[in-house]
Amino acid sequence: MQVLNFIINNILTQASIIIALIALLGLVLQKKPVGAVISGTMKTMLGFLVLSAGSAVIVSSLTYFGDIFKAAFGLKGLVASIEGINGQAMNELGLGSEIAITLAGIFIVNIIIARFTKFKYIFLTGQALLWEATLCVVFAYYCGLTGVPLIIIGSIVGGFFATFMPAFAQPIVKKITGSEDIALGHLCTIGYMFTALIAKLTGGKSKSTEDINLPKSLEFLQDTYLSVMVVMVPLYVITAAFAGPAACAEYAGNTNFIVHAFLQGMQFVVGVYVLMTGVRMLLAEIVPAFQGISMKLVPNSVPALDCPVLFPYAPNAVIFGFVFTTIGSIIGMFLTPVFGLPMVLPGVLSNFFAGGTAGIFANQVGGRRGAMIGCIAHGIFITFLPAMLSPMLADIGFINTTCTDVDTVVTGFLFMLFKSIAAIF
Amino acid sequence: MFLFKKKKDKAAKEEAVPEISREELLKKAEAIQKELPDLSGEERNKALNELGSLYFEAEETDKAIRAYETSLSESKALGKAYTDLLKLYNIKRREASEAKDDAKMKEYMDKIDGLMKLSKDVIRGKA
Numbered sequence: 206m207q208v209l210n211f212i213i214n215n216i217l218t219q220a221s222i223i224i225a226l227i228a229l230l231g232l233v234l235q236k237k238p239v240g241a242v243i244s245g246t247m248k249t250m251l252g253f254l255v256l257s258a259g260s261a262v263i264v265s266s267l268t269y270f271g272d273i274f275k276a277a278f279g280l281k282g283l284v285a286s287i288e289g290i291n292g293q294a295m296n297e298l299g300l301g302s303e304i305a306i307t308l309a310g311i312f313i314v315n316i317i318i319a320r321f322t323k324f325k326y327i328f329l330t331g332q333a334l335l336w337e338a339t340l341c342v343v344f345a346y347y348c349g350l351t352g353v354p355l356i357i358i359g360s361i362v363g364g365f366f367a368t369f370m371p372a373f374a375q376p377i378v379k380k381i382t383g384s385e386d387i388a389l390g391h392l393c394t395i396g397y398m399f400t401a402l403i404a405k406l407t408g409g410k411s412k413s414t415e416d417i418n419l420p421k422s423l424e425f426l427q428d429t430y431l432s433v434m435v436v437m438v439p440l441y442v443i444t445a446a447f448a449g450p451a452a453c454a455e456y457a458g459n460t461n462f463i464v465h466a467f468l469q470g471m472q473f474v475v476g477v478y479v480l481m482t483g484v485r486m487l488l489a490e491i492v493p494a495f496q497g498i499s500m501k502l503v504p505n506s507v508p509a510l511d512c513p514v515l516f517p518y519a520p521n522a523v524i525f526g527f528v529f530t531t532i533g534s535i536i537g538m539f540l541t542p543v544f545g546l547p548m549v550l551p552g553v554l555s556n557f558f559a560g561g562t563a564g565i566f567a568n569q570v571g572g573r574r575g576a577m578i579g580c581i582a583h584g585i586f587i588t589f590l591p592a593m594l595s596p597m598l599a600d601i602g603f604i605n606t607t608c609t610d611v612d613t614v615v616t617g618f619l620f621m622l623f624k625s626i627a628a629i630f
Numbered sequence: 631m632f633l634f635k636k637k638k639d640k641a642a643k644e645e646a647v648p649e650i651s652r653e654e655l656l657k658k659a660e661a662i663q664k665e666l667p668d669l670s671g672e673e674r675n676k677a678l679n680e681l682g683s684l685y686f687e688a689e690e691t692d693k694a695i696r697a698y699e700t701s702l703s704e705s706k707a708l709g710k711a712y713t714d715l716l717k718l719y720n721i722k723r724r725e726a727s728e729a730k731d732d733a734k735m736k737e738y739m740d741k742i743d744g745l746m747k748l749s750k751d752v753i754r755g756k757a
Contacts, residue, residue, distance in 0.1 A: 329739075384717060386716075386717050386720045386721075387720060493739075496736075496739050497735065500727040500735050500739070501727060501732075501735075504724070504727040504728045505724070506727075508720070508723075508739075508742070510742065511746055513747075513749040513750040513753070514742075514745070514746050516708065516749040516750070516752075516753050517709070517712040517713055517752075518713060520708050520753060523753055524753075561753070
């Protein structure tokens with residue numbers, strides 16, 4: 206009994222061990238050789254620990270940024286980073302085990318729905334599901350759930366999103382790809398459908414974005430982390446310049462406050478880099494296990510794939526989408542404080558991936574005019590929704606950050622709706 | 631979603647295009663195959679894509695995959711080679727999952743992942 210208690214209290218409460226056990230289960234179910242099972246399990250555990258290290262760096266950088274932003278502009282400034290939300294939830298809030306088990310639960314619910322209903326979508330973007338599991342757990346926890354009920358409810362809600370978001374986008378994805386073979390597995394779907402609606406209303410019969418000559422690529426985005434740096438470092442430096450040396454002194458010590466701000470901006474990028482390396486290591490064993498099991502159990506499944514799968518169908522629309530979503534998110538950034546909300550600083554990566562895909566949706570239904578207007582609206586939309594969720598995130602304990610992927614934001618609102626309905630009874 | 635209701639298929643009203651027989655498609659493919667060694671650059675790439683397209687239409691999935699893969703390995707562009715390959719890999723993936731062939735299933739899922747990476751790289755000017 207003592208041994209059992211020791212295992213329950215000291216081992217099964219460790220998130221890194223729970224995650225490793227899930228990977229172990231996946232590897233065993235795939236009948237992998239013993240060597241591969243051991244190395245895969247250990248690598249997954251290592252992934253979680255790397256993720257934790259990255260999160261600690263991000264939190265320290267964001268704590269500094271939040272303080273100097275307030276001193277500089279008298280406003281609450283939030284960095285939109287779903288990676289930051291995931292890192293803080295798994296580590297600082299101590300919800301790592303629940304998130305890991307809920308991620309596995311979402312896989313199971315997705316397979317059950319796809320197996321027994323006409324919605325054959327199997328969501329294969331592991332990273333997006335990790336973000337969804339995070340928000341499901343965080344908000345279920347915020348609603349007062351803990352333990353098994355939290356995991357069950359989180360898995361059901363996440364599983365529904367994983368199945369029905371690809372189904373929601375499918376009418377337009379089908380038009381884009383010309384077939385039912387693949388679906389979109391990216392949890393920004395509500396934003397895409399909103400963009401398509403605006404594009405449909407405003408675009409009329411304007412020509413396609415693909416009929417014009419544009420640069421073939423966005424070369425300044427060649428290196429993911431360099432592009433984050435290009436945005437974040439000036440943001441930190443400008444904020445510090447407005448805040449002044451006195452406000453920064455507590456953090457900068459003997460270092461010049463501008464040099465310190467520059468280094469803090471770099472630290473944020475380092476944090477994202479380390480955290481994402483951890484996420485990749487963590488998912489490297491779990492996602493293929495899910496792929497293998499789901500494809501076997503639902504042989505006629507439609508794989509819901511990450512957004513770059515659509516880029517080749519309208520590459521110009523991706524560039525349109527990125528540019529106009531960025532414009533929209535900058536407009537949104539200045540508009541949110543007018544409505545008493547915190548200022549949400551745009552994320553370059555979400556503007557590229559979500560903006561680019563929104564551009565493809567908009568172009569499909571509204572041509573180039575629809576893509577321009579629709580994507581500006583998209584940029585505003587994906588800034589306002591996270592800003593509206595941020596008071597709740599702050600209440601839970603998140604430091605100066607908010608979500609990016611719109612469907613995860615809606616997950617948060619959905620849980621709040623459940624809470625309000627439950628309060629009536 | 632009333633705004634996204636399907637419009638009546640205009641194509642259905644148009645006269646049906648006479649179908650080309652499988653033999654004819656393969657014959658055309660064979661002719662292109664013969665020309666390939668003498669071609670280079672854009673011309674060769676165009677021929678490879680046409681070859682892939684003919685094999686795809688003739689339901690010669692493996693040959694179509696080979697032609698398109700060669701095309702993409704020689705010129706990393708986001709055109710028909712990419713979009714058809716995605717469909718072809720998915721066909722192979724589905725066949726493998728029906729046959730419960732885990733290794734093949736993984737092989738084609740990995741190939742699909744490779745296509746997505748290519749798409750990201752091309753748009754960001756890395757490929």
